[in-house]
Amino acid sequence: MGRTLxxxxVLSFEECKKQFEHERWNCSINHQxxxxxxxxxxxxxxxxxxxLSSAALTTSIARSCSSGILNESCSCDTSSFSDEVNEATWRWGGCGDNMKFSQMFLKSFLRYPPRHTSSDFPTAVDRHNSDLGIRTVKKNYVKKCKCHGVSGACETNTCWKQIKPFKDIGNDLKxxxxxxxxxxxDNAANSGSVELVTSSKRGGGAAPSKGQMIFRNKSxxxxxxxxxxxxxAARECNRTATCDSICCGRGYNIREVTLTEKCRCTFEWCCVVHCHICTRNVEVAFCQD
Structure with a gap:
């Protein structure tokens, strides 16, 4: 399980950096x-x-089951799912990502208190967003099929459930x-539990839906x-697209930097790729202090 965690x-951190690479906050969480x-x-x-973290955990655990990494704890998901369209042309099979085991594991791993006993506002918000990550993965848990038949004829399909690429989940959460x-x-006087209510004009004081991301304090x-x-300060930016926003009106400096990269690659049968190493000078913009 340690490898999967x-x-x-890594999956959540890399996706966070991609989603925010052109914004002022660029997922700068290396500093504790x-x-x-x-x-x-x-x-x-x-x-x-x-x-994003709970989505990454859900995804990694479900995929580890189907890939055999957690073979002592779980395996493929072979559950059947109803499908009203052309049921006669396909059958369930293959090795599906095990969402059921993943969700069961996360319930104990995240260790949130029962909803009806929690009177902690920050915990209620964090739990809501963690649950949102899991729901987003479930929404991106789709049927995949493989054709079978003579000479490429798709006489029948073998289908299974698989989680979409994590970038799709990242885009959804962004x-x-x-x-x-x-x-x-709104602490309920009788039960002592926390009732979350929106405080924006769009929300109108209603309880947030399970599909909404929520926060406590303005950034x-x-x-x-x-x-x-x-x-x-000193952040790299794109002169035509992001410098005005990222640099916060302070302006930017242009520096010439040397890039080293592989080039003029050739393929040798079978199966080696030979490349030269090329350098080129490019102009890069950096925000002023």
């Missing part, structure tokens, strides 16, 4: 203090991290991040170094 951590402050203060960015709602709490602009990020 490590893969999930920045990461902890984001999480403790319930910013929108930490909500994304909770959702859209939810863009539409995230600020929430406050800073991330322009300058603070408790949450290193700021955008």
């Amino acid at each position: 490590t893969e999930a951590l 203090a920045h990461r902890l402050n984001l999480i403790r203060n319930g910013l929108k960015e930490s909500s994304f991290l909770f959702a 859209m939810k991040y863009e539409r995230a709602l600020k929430v406050s709490t 800073p602009d991330f322009c300058s170094r603070d408790q949450y990020s290193p700021g955008t």
Whole structure:
């Protein structure tokens, strides 16, 4: 399981960097203090991290089952799923990603208290976003099929359930991040549990839906170094697309840098690729301090 958890951590971190590479906050969570402050203060960015992390865990565990990495704990998902269209032309088979085991494992791994006993506002928000990550994976858990037949004829299909590429899940969660709602709490006097209510004009004071990302506190602009990020000084940017936003109006400098890359590659049968190493000078923009 240790290998799978490590893969999930790498998967979520790499996807976070891709989703925010052109924004002021570029998933700068390498610094432990920045990461902890984001999480403790319930910013929108930490909500994304909770959702993305739980999505990565769900995905990695389900895939590890189907790939045999966790063969002592789980295996392929061979469950049948109803499908009303052309049921006669396909049958369930193959090796599906095991969503059922993944969800069961995460319930104990995340260790959230029962919903009816939790009176902790931050925990309620974090749990909501973690659940959102799992739901997003389930939404991207789709039927895949392989054709069978003589001479390429697709006489029948063998089908199984498989999670889409993680970038699709990242894109989905990034859209939810863009539409995230600020929430406050209404502690129910009788039960002592936390009732989350939206506090934005769009939300209108209603309870957030399970499909919405939520956060507790407004984020800073991330322009300058603070408790949450290193700021955008010296950040690389695109002169025609992102410098104005990322540099926060401070302007940018152009520097010539030398890139080293493989080039003029040839393929030798079978199966070796030979490449030269080429260098080229390019102009790169960096935000001013």
